[in-house]
Amino acid sequence: MKKNHNLNDLTIRSTNCQTTDNGITSHTHTVLFERPLIVEEQQQFTQIFKILPSR
Numbered sequence: 001m002k003k004n005h006n007l008n009d010l011t012i013r014s015t016n017c018q019t020t021d022n023g024i025t026s027h028t029h030t031v032l033f034e035r036p037l038i039v040e041e042q043q044q045f046t047q048i049f050k051i052l053p054s055r
Contacts, residue, residue: 018027037045 016028016030018025020026031045
């Protein structure tokens, strides 16, 4: 049975790194989960961000 995740499963920290290159600002965040993710969950988490539209 697949576990559904919710906001209580992770903590999003403030911006780790912010850079500006040719007027484009980029930044990173660290996401900490309450427990280690299995490989399938890691892949699913990565895929979520790949399908989000960039602005």
